[in-house]
Amino acid sequence: RSGTPRYAHVRGTAGPFRQDIVGSDKSYPFRYEGNGNQLFAFESPIDLLSFICLYPQDWQTRSYLALGGVSGKALDRFLSERKDTRKVFLCLDSDTAGSEACFRLAQDIPSEIAVIRLVPA
Numbered sequence: 001r002s003g004t005p006r007y008a009h010v011r012g013t014a015g016p017f018r019q020d021i022v023g024s025d026k027s028y029p030f031r032y033e034g035n036g037n038q039l040f041a042f043e044s045p046i047d048l049l050s051f052i053c054l055y056p057q058d059w060q061t062r063s064y065l066a067l068g069g070v071s072g073k074a075l076d077r078f079l080s081e082r083k084d085t086r087k088v089f090l091c092l093d094s095d096t097a098g099s100e101a102c103f104r105l106a107q108d109i110p111s112e113i114a115v116i117r118l119v120p121a
Contacts, residue, residue, distance in 0.1 A: 007020070007028045007029060007030075007068065020068065028074070028077070029065055029066050029067060029068055029074035030045040030048065030065075030066040030068075031063070031064060031065045031066065031074070031078070032048075032063060032064045033063045033082070034059075034060050034061045034062045034063045034064075035060075035061060036061040036062050036063070037084050037085055037086040037087065038061075038062045038063065038085070038086070038087045038088075038089065039062070039063045039064070039065060039078065039079075039082070039085050039087070039088045039089065040062060040063070040064050040065070040089045040091055040118075041064075041065045041067055041074075041075055041088060041089065041090055041091060041092070041105075042064070042065070042066050042067065042091045042092070043066070043067055043068075043069060043070060043092050043093055043098065044066055044068075044069075045066040047066070047091065047093075048064045048065070048066045051064070051091060052064065063078070063082065063085070065078055067092075070092065070097050070098065070100075070101030070105075072101075072104070072105050072108055075088075075105060075108075075109075076108070079109065079110070079113070085113055086112075086113060086114065087113065087114045087115075087116065088109055088113055088114070088115050088116070089116050089117075089118050090102045090105060090106065090115065090116070090117050090118065091118045091120075092117075093120065094119050094120055102117050
């Protein structure tokens with residue numbers, strides 16, 4: 001918000017290399033804040049952007065968050081700042097890490113917020 005970079009992640013183009021930049025804070029993720037009360041949480045920015053491309057209707061009314069993997073830091077910060085959130089859609093990968101993270105993250109979300117798991121097809 002202040003224009004100060006706080007989180008960065010790099011990926012290699014020739015192999016599986018990827019890592020967070022030293023000093024990055026996962027609680028400041030790649031995100032878009034809409035004016036509605038629904039949040040869609042993804043593991044990565046490319047997953048988030050792909051979802052918007054596939055489901056573009058009224059995309060600006062919803063909020064989107066890339067967790068930077070399966071960490072809950074970004075989600076915790078978002079929910080503490082956006083008290084109007086009423087639904088969280090967990091759109092994590094259907095691998096073991098994604099499934100376990102969905103279970104863990106859902107337990108940490110306040111009970112007054114509905115949690116829905118969207119499994120990739």
